């Protein structure tokens with residue numbers, strides 16, 4: 001295993017640096033080492049990852065405390081560190097922080113194209129399955145007629161005569177000379193004597209493009225992804241990236257907790273008392289039967305392994321946790337009312353220590369049979385007779 005550098009050293013901050021200082025230094029370094037600005041430079045890419053990793057730890061008060069106390073060893077698995085999935089999410093959020101500055105227009109990549117943001121809403125089933133969606137994106141692309149140069153085919157871009165191709169001009173005299181961007185060429189150092197007609201010399205054209213956006217099974221709300229080269233073409237020909245912000249919509253029936261799904265299933269009083277099998281919906285595979293215990297209480301949980309959401313890393317699905325809710329009947333038929341009144345009369349005599357015999361009697365009421373051992377698998381159709 002390679003020796004790890006001290007995180008404080010990586011981020012170029014002191015051990016007692018506060019959050020603001022850490023964040024500021026991180027942004028500066030991340031911009032400096034960003035792969036888009038250093039294409040193909042593996043050494044810089046390593047530095048970029050180091051900076052990302054150090055920031056992920058030092059921005060989190062809990063992880064930072066552990067690192068301060070135990071060093072890198074304090075962050076390995078088994079020390080109560082975040083789960084792999086949380087780590088990945090932090091990482092993506094950290095990316096989001098970084099690129100937030102580009103979206104705000106504060107990017108200083110002069111010749112590079114703008115990054116684009118795309119928001120994509122997924123329902124829970126789509127997030128569980130993973131897959132792709134085709135989205136129409138309006139973006140600026142390098143003009144095909146002039147290959148992005150802005151000069152009409154057969155003509156050339158010329159060196160700006162005002163600044164002699166430098167993009168800047170010097171003003172003032174003696175010691176007090178200052179550099180200003182050249183007004184004639186807008187700082188590009190070039191002019192276009194015969195502009196391309198297709199793009200009117202800008203080198204870029206508006207295009208509407210269908211882009212296939214993929215997302216992994218188990219994707220979580222708030223995650224972000226990058227599609228390199230699908231941002232806007234810049235004046236210098238470089239193209240920005242497309243950032244996809246994923247939103248996973250709430251489901252009317254299932255609540256997600258990591259890779260587990262929770263749902264509440266109403267059961268009738270008699271189902272809860274007698275037990276039996278009832279169907280419960282699953283997110284992707286339709287209804288599945290679950291077994292209610294005799295005397296199932298409201299609020300009790302029934303766990304269905306493997307019927308939850310897939311874990312983003314392992315792809316193994318979590319569990320479906322069914323919360324049983326015993327519903328008190330609202331509109332009783334005459335027959336149901338009769339039975340409940342009879343039940344109530346018995347309850348007066350049988351107090352809690354004799355709970356078992358109490359339940360046995362309910363069974364007798366609903367089955368009409370007096371004998372033991374006839375196990376109920378469905379709720380008997382009540383009333384009507």
Ligand SMILES: [Zn+2]
Pocket residue numbers: 160161162163164165166167168182183184185186187188189190
């Ligand atoms: Zn110029």
Ligand SMILES: [Zn+2]
Pocket residue numbers: 143144145146147148149150151196197198199200201202203204
């Ligand atoms: Zn053109």
